[in-house]
Amino acid sequence: xxxxxxxxxNIAIAFLEGDTSVEQLCVRAEAVFVSSTAIGELxxxxxxxxxxxxxxxxxxxxxxxxxxxPSNTATANQYGQIRNLLRQKGRPIxxxxxxxxxxxxxxxxTLVSRDAHFQEVDGLVVEMW
Numbered sequence: 001x002x003x004x005x006x007x008x009x010n011i012a013i014a015f016l017e018g019d020t021s022v023e024q025l026c027v028r029a030e031a032v033f034v035s036s037t038a039i040g041e042l043x044x045x046x047x048x049x050x051x052x053x054x055x056x057x058x059x060x061x062x063x064x065x066x067x068x069x070p071s072n073t074a075t076a077n078q079y080g081q082i083r084n085l086l087r088q089k090g091r092p093i094x095x096x097x098x099x100x101x102x103x104x105x106x107x108x109x110t111l112v113s114r115d116a117h118f119q120e121v122d123g124l125v126v127e128m129w
Contacts, residue, residue: 004031006069006104008097008113009038011129013045016058022129025112033067035103037096069103078102082121091120 005026007015012034014022026032039059046055071079079102086092093101094117101121104111110125111118118126 006109009041010114037099093117
C-alpha cells in the first residue's frame, strides 16, 4: 500500500492512542497529511479532557512530526461546492467533515476515516482504516 493520505480526526486519534494498524499504514504511505480542521478538533478534545496538559503535549508532538494543511480560499470554494451538492442530495454531513473533505479534494489526497458518511461526497476518494 502506498499513496498520499489525509487523516480524518478519528484516524489521527487512533494514531495518537497507539493503534498499531494505523501506525503501520502511515509508515507504508507515500505521504501523510492532516488538516488544520482536524487539528482544531484534536485541540477541542484535549481542552475538554481530564488530562489537558498531557493531551496538548501529544498534539504538539503530532503536529511537529506531520504535515498540516491549512484551509485557504481554494479550500473555501471546494467546501461551498461540496456542501451545496450534499444539500441537493439531502445528505448533509457535519460541517467540519466537509472542510476536511474539501482539503482532501483540493490537494488530491485520499481521505482516511472511520466515518462512512464521507461516501456521500461525490469525487472524494476514501479509505476506511
